[in-house]
Amino acid sequence: MIxxxxxxxxxxxxxxxxxxxxxxxxxxxxxxAQGKTSLLEAIYYLATxxxxxxxxxxxxxxxGAEEEAPYPYAILKADLQxxxxxxxxxxxxxxxxxxxxxxxxxxxxxxxxxIDLVGQLAVVLFLPGDVDLVSGAPVLRxxxxxxxxxxxxxxxxxxxxxxxRALTQRNALLRQAQERRIDPDELEVWNxxxxxxxxxxALKRREAVGQLTRMAAPVHRELSGNREYLQIVYQPNFDPxxxxxxxxxxxxxxSRPPDGMDSADLQTAFRAALAERQRDEMARxxxxxxxxxxxxxxxxxxxxxxxxxxxxxxxxxxxxxxxxEVNWMRERIGDEPVLLLDEVLAELDPGRRQSLLTRxxxxxxxxxxxxxxxxxxxxxxxxxxxxxxxxxxxxxxx
Ligand SMILES: Nc1ncnc2c1ncn2[C@@H]1O[C@H](COP(=O)(O)OP(=O)(O)OP(=O)(O)O)[C@@H](O)[C@H]1O
Ligand SMILES: [Mg+2]
Numbered sequence: 001m002i003x004x005x006x007x008x009x010x011x012x013x014x015x016x017x018x019x020x021x022x023x024x025x026x027x028x029x030x031x032x033a034q035g036k037t038s039l040l041e042a043i044y045y046l047a048t049x050x051x052x053x054x055x056x057x058x059x060x061x062x063x064g065a066e067e068e069a070p071y072p073y074a075i076l077k078a079d080l081q082x083x084x085x086x087x088x089x090x091x092x093x094x095x096x097x098x099x100x101x102x103x104x105x106x107x108x109x110x111x112x113x114x115i116d117l118v119g120q121l122a123v124v125l126f127l128p129g130d131v132d133l134v135s136g137a138p139v140l141r142x143x144x145x146x147x148x149x150x151x152x153x154x155x156x157x158x159x160x161x162x163x164x165r166a167l168t169q170r171n172a173l174l175r176q177a178q179e180r181r182i183d184p185d186e187l188e189v190w191n192x193x194x195x196x197x198x199x200x201x202a203l204k205r206r207e208a209v210g211q212l213t214r215m216a217a218p219v220h221r222e223l224s225g226n227r228e229y230l231q232i233v234y235q236p237n238f239d240p241x242x243x244x245x246x247x248x249x250x251x252x253x254x255s256r257p258p259d260g261m262d263s264a265d266l267q268t269a270f271r272a273a274l275a276e277r278q279r280d281e282m283a284r285x286x287x288x289x290x291x292x293x294x295x296x297x298x299x300x301x302x303x304x305x306x307x308x309x310x311x312x313x314x315x316x317x318x319x320x321x322x323x324x325e326v327n328w329m330r331e332r333i334g335d336e337p338v339l340l341l342d343e344v345l346a347e348l349d350p351g352r353r354q355s356l357l358t359r360x361x362x363x364x365x366x367x368x369x370x371x372x373x374x375x376x377x378x379x380x381x382x383x384x385x386x387x388x389x390x391x392x393x394x395x396x397x398x
Pocket of ligand 2: 038
């Protein structure tokens with residue numbers, strides 16, 4: 001799919017932007033703080049109806065707009081060319097009474113819910129801060145999986161939502177358990193909702209990580225000049241298929257539950273794990289088992305990059321994952337996602353840089369940003385449309 005036109009009103013520093021975009025490569029160049037990242041984030045917002053890393057909606061609205069109107073708003077629009085024709089996506093965000101935020105999503109002029117955005121605009125976004133995906137807290141990796149799956153699988157969005165709702169209620173009940181005796185049957189009510197939804201979430205995450213690691217390994221080998229072999233290993237919290245940390249042998253396939261285990265078996269295992277930890281959960285006032293505690297690890301040549309990887313190695317692993325995600329999304333939705341790369345060349349040695357540029361230079365639609373266009377080789381720049389952004393104004397150069 002290709003974004004043919006992007007229109008922003010009051011989005012971050014963009015008071016008003018009307019931008020035609022070509023297929024293939026685009027380079028957005030500009031000094032610091034001129035709007036490069038904001039532009040990519042706006043496209044990501046149109047795909048997911050939230051900012052990357054869960055930044056609050058209120059920060060999307062241009063600060064100046066708040067002084068001009070009591071209820072400031074932002075509007076994001078994209079004209080999309082997909083396999084199945086032309087489409088228009090629109091998201092409006094407005095600050096309403098009592099500091100609440102209102103959001104309206106329209107697809108082809110019809111009001112829709114957030115879940116209806118699944119499969120509309122698919123994007124893969126790389127931000128410089130994504131290196132933390134490898135070494136940062138597990139919640140970053142869970143969010144990554146949730147965001148990737150939520151773009152391609154409406155069933156996943158539904159299960160995750162159901163799981164999180166039940167989890168919140170269950171935690172509230174467990175907090176009460178610290179002060180009063182609670183009836184275990186009350187917990188059961190939430191377990192009945194949490195367990196099937198949680199198993200669905202865990203199975204889909206496991207399958208996705210398996211597919212992603214298969215696709216990322218060859219990309220990573222290429223980026224690292226055949227020096228490293230990457231594995232991404234899913235570490236589910238409750239299910240008995242979780243590999244102990246010591247089993248990172250080469251080629252380990254963790255993408256399916258162990259032999260003969262189906263969803264019903266996993267639900268039984270999840271319930272058993274909950275029962276076993278019930279006393280603990282009541283004492284600590286929170287749910288201690290379930291996919292809200294999942295993790296995944298990045299392993300290169302048997303070494304856990306989260307703990308022992310160099311910054312460049314971590315960056316290469318995340319890039320391999322994101323480039324693999326492009327293929328993964330194409331397989332899942334039958335259309336090409338838009339690739340958004342923010343300052344992607346920083347911290348990479350010349351070899352890794354070159355293989356990255358080669359890999360993306362034939363892409364469907366890719367938008368890369370840079371403060372310094374000389375970081376790209378001339379062939380690459382010749383193939384690309386070049387834009388300059390300055391204080392929220394974008395101008396096409398070539
Ligand atoms: N809601 C907002 N309203 C107005 N300006 C904002 C808003 N949110 C962020 N900004 C500002 O927009 C400017 C551009 O930010 P952006 O991250 O897009 O810059 P950039 O071109 O990517 O810079 P860098 O090269 O440093 O990464 C920053 O100065 C930021 O403070
Ligand atoms: Mg930036």
